[in-house]
Every structure is written in C-alpha cells, then in structure tokens.
Amino acid sequence: MILHLYLVRHGQTVFNRYNRLQGWSNSPLTEQGFADANKAGAKLADIAFDAAYCSDTTRAEVTARRILEINEQAGNKRPQLISNMHFREQCYGYFEGQDMAQAWWAAGAPHGAGTYNAIVERFGLAATRDFLHEADPFHDAESDRQYWDRVEAGFALIASNPNVHDGSNVLQISHGNTLLSLMHRFASEGYDLSERPSNGSVTRLDFDTEKPIEQAIRVVSYNQ
Structure with a gap:
C-alpha cells in the first residue's frame, strides 16, 4: 500500500521569528504564519485527502485547520484531523525557547x-x-534514538488508519527540524539541504506501508 504524504511545515511562529529553539514548547503564529498557512492551503486546494495528521501543538493544529478549511472550500471532503504527540518536533529539553x-x-x-x-x-x-x-x-x-523511535511510531499510526488505502493522499503538518531530519535519512542525492524548509512549504513523500522503515520512504519533492 503506497500512501502519498504531503508534509507541510507549520506557519511562522513568534519563536521562529526570534530564532529560538521550539520543539515541544509552543508559541503562536505571527501574521506571516497565517499567510504561510493560507499559501500552503492554496497549493493543496486540489488534493483530495483521506487522512490528516498534526502534532498536538497549537502552531501545527492552527495551520492544519486552515489548510483543511481551504481544501473543503475547493470542494473536497474534509477528513478528521488527528492530533498526536508522535508528530511533534524534536524535544530540546532544557534548551527549549x-x-x-x-x-x-x-x-x-x-x-x-x-x-x-x-x-x-x-x-x-x-x-x-x-x-x-x-x-x-x-x-x-531527546537523543537520536529516542527521537526516531517516536517519529517511526507516527508512521505506524498513519499506516494503521482504516480510512487510507493504496494511493491515498495524506496531509501531515510537520516541523522544520523533523523535515530536515527526514531528508537527511531518506533522500537520495541531489537535494540542497543547506537551508531549512520554509514555513508553509510542502514536502512530498511516498510511503510504502508494507516495507521496513528504511525502505518505506521515497522523497518526491522537498521544500516546495
């Protein structure tokens, strides 16, 4: 079963603007952040999603709901938004903020x-x-192993969703360092990873739910 994942980095936040670490901590979207969400929603307006996921942080949930609202206005059925800690950004512990x-x-x-x-x-x-x-x-x-154990559990959650099938499109609101980490781990050569993904950008992955994780992810596009 191949799922088409559309990973969107959440809109700009106050901590993003001030260049502060923001993992499990949270800060609100800026005006630019809401514009980022609107821009991503417009890019994805023609994609019919069978499932939608985000981390249980306000910045991800607000971005997700705006994208799904635009998607619904374009005539698509609105899937239930599933918010879960497995989709959080890396935890920076003492260094949060x-x-x-x-x-x-x-x-x-x-x-x-x-x-x-x-x-x-x-x-x-x-x-x-x-x-x-x-x-x-x-x-x-989080150590590297702790981080990946949690992220991989998120992929397992997506694979177990009864509403997805071969060829389903899945929306996932993600985070900057997580997107960069996924690219470092799964992308083939040819991608410029010197810059972090932009707020509101779209990264596409194909996810084969029946393969081991190291073989399951294929990068289609990055930071669009």
Missing part, C-alpha cells in the same frame, strides 16, 4: 563544533541530538 546559536554552542563546543552546521558537517545529524541530550543538565532533550 533559547536562542539557537547559544543552544548549539552549548551542545557542540565541548566537541570542537560550535554551530549546528559544524556539528552536522563533522559528526552527522544524529550528533546534534545526542550532543544536546548530553549538554542538557536534565537530559530531557
């Missing part, structure tokens, strides 16, 4: 890499999570 540059310095400097990009270049994306988990005095920031 902190300035990004300061947080990644705290994580990477002990390893000789003082920025997010430097950590990725020298040690790989998994190290960004493991280093932050290590630097967190409470160790509440």
Whole structure:
C-alpha cells in the first residue's frame, strides 16, 4: 500500500521569528504564519485527502485547520484531523525557547563544533541530538534514538488508519527540524539541504506501508 504524504511545515511562529529553539514548547503564529498557512492551503486546494495528521501543538493544529478549511472550500471532503504527540518536533529539553546559536554552542563546543552546521558537517545529524541530550543538565532533550523511535511510531499510526488505502493522499503538518531530519535519512542525492524548509512549504513523500522503515520512504519533492 503506497500512501502519498504531503508534509507541510507549520506557519511562522513568534519563536521562529526570534530564532529560538521550539520543539515541544509552543508559541503562536505571527501574521506571516497565517499567510504561510493560507499559501500552503492554496497549493493543496486540489488534493483530495483521506487522512490528516498534526502534532498536538497549537502552531501545527492552527495551520492544519486552515489548510483543511481551504481544501473543503475547493470542494473536497474534509477528513478528521488527528492530533498526536508522535508528530511533534524534536524535544530540546532544557534548551527549549533559547536562542539557537547559544543552544548549539552549548551542545557542540565541548566537541570542537560550535554551530549546528559544524556539528552536522563533522559528526552527522544524529550528533546534534545526542550532543544536546548530553549538554542538557536534565537530559530531557531527546537523543537520536529516542527521537526516531517516536517519529517511526507516527508512521505506524498513519499506516494503521482504516480510512487510507493504496494511493491515498495524506496531509501531515510537520516541523522544520523533523523535515530536515527526514531528508537527511531518506533522500537520495541531489537535494540542497543547506537551508531549512520554509514555513508553509510542502514536502512530498511516498510511503510504502508494507516495507521496513528504511525502505518505506521515497522523497518526491522537498521544500516546495
């Protein structure tokens, strides 16, 4: 069973504007954030969705409801929106809400890499999570394994939905670092991952529900 996933990064938030880490914490959409949701809704107006998912954060839920509202106005049947913690952004623990540059310095400097990009270049994306988990005095920031266990459970939830079938289109409101992580893990060469996905952008994945996770995801397009 192949599902066509349309992953949308939520609209811009206050923390996005101020360049602060925003994982399990939350902040409201800005005016630009509502415009991002409207723009994404217009892009997806002609897609009939059999299911819709988002994380249980206000920024994701508001973005999802606006996209589905536009989709319904275009004549499509509106699926039930399922909000679940498995679709949350990475948990940054102690560093939630902190300035990004300061947080990644705290994580990477002990390893000789003082920025997010430097950590990725020298040690790989998994190290960004493991280093932050290590630097967190409470160790509440998710390790790489904790993160992927949760994200993979989200894919399992989608696969078990009785309302989807082979060829179904599924809307999923996602988050910046999660989209980038999915691309690093599953994308073939040829994608520019030097920039984070834009708020309101659409990334398309094909998901084969009957294959092991490493073989189940094919990237169709990124950051559109």
